[in-house]
Amino acid sequence: MSPQRAGRSRGTEDNEAQRVYLRFRRVFGDASTRGRDARRRIARSGAPSQPFGSGRDPKGIADVILGVTTELGWNSSLAQSDLMTAWPAMVGDELSQHSIPVGVEDGTLTVQCDSTAWATQLRLMRSQVTTAIISTYPEAGIESMRFLGPNAPTWKRGPRSVPGRGPRDTYG
Template sequence: MSAASDAAASDIPETVATYLRLRGLTPSSRSWRKKRRRGGDDDENVPFAPGRDPLGLGAAIAELTRSAGWDSVLAKEEVVLKWADLAGADVAQHSEPVSLERGLLTVRCDSTAWAKNLTYMRAVILTEIGKRYPDAGVENLRFIGPDVPSWKWGPRAVPGRGPRDTYG
């Protein structure tokens, strides 16, 4: 070895020089410095820096949903899923949320009597939704009765007005 290569090899740690020799490469300080990381420039790789602590699973998922903009979508789903908690167990047996569009939550009831009684409870239910799920964006409630049978649809329906005076 020449004097220049001895001087260059002395700058390299012995472990790196041994590794390079075993790989069949000539140890030089230039190749060693090229692969070293720069110090001071990279703030995110500094140990014990703020924000470097590991997060719990719940906090990581909350951060993901917030950064992806899923908060309002998930809050709307929670309103539908937790309807029994919001309205009460007795009310939930006779009603179910059907849709939530443009701030209007539509709830289908078993009977028109239940729909009418729930209109009187609208303010209480709307306040509870706003308190628990403010990101859902529920501004109003609409209670509808059960679907009535339609005679215009079905396998034997005829287009047009059809016969009149059928029932007397």
């Protein structure tokens, strides 16, 4: 590369670096002018900054977190996760040993049960459990419940299996 060409590319890099610097300075402000801008804002607002004025009291962490979760729209998700962890307290120890909440989709809580008998038992108690959930976790948005029994084994092998009579002499 010739010395002339090297000097030209170096100048181009300097110009580009200068443009980036000036853009950052415009976007983020200059450290030397921050004090003036802050003073102008205070002067425009007309309210002097007082150390013990109204609105300056510290807030508790619970209030701050509640404000952030409400602002970001996390209340429903947090209530649903609280429901998942509090499932044993909601239904009792015996039922919680044989069922576990799997997830919430479109306002429907899906619960996986150990056996079809436990799924049937929970189906019979659906209104009581749903009422307890709605009263305790109204922000979770649970409208209905679905109880699943254990999954049956499948004998389908591969993506191109042909439907047929299924297993015939498997157990015999």
